[in-house]
Amino acid sequence: MSRTDAQFKLRMPAALRAQVEQAAKQARRSLNVEIVLRLEASFTQVGQGVSQ
Template identity: 70%
Template sequence: MSRTDPQFKLRVPAALRLQIEQAAHAARRSMNAELVIRLEASFAKEQQKQEVTP
């Protein structure tokens, strides 16, 4: 990721933002990096499910 990657605004409930912030802090990364990693993992998991399903 770089600062030249496209940006967009995202509204999230305060409680979810706190969870993201805490997870990012525990993993020693930014909130942005935490969100990107979790989204990538979610899509990878979804793709694996589609590949397994006949």
């Protein structure tokens, strides 16, 4: 990811942010990278016929 990628503000509940921050910390990733990876994974799952 680069600084030229689109940026936007995101609102999320504090408890969810804490969970994502903890996951990012455990994986030694930034909060941004953690969110992007999880979003990408959710679209991959949908493409494989797994939906929520």
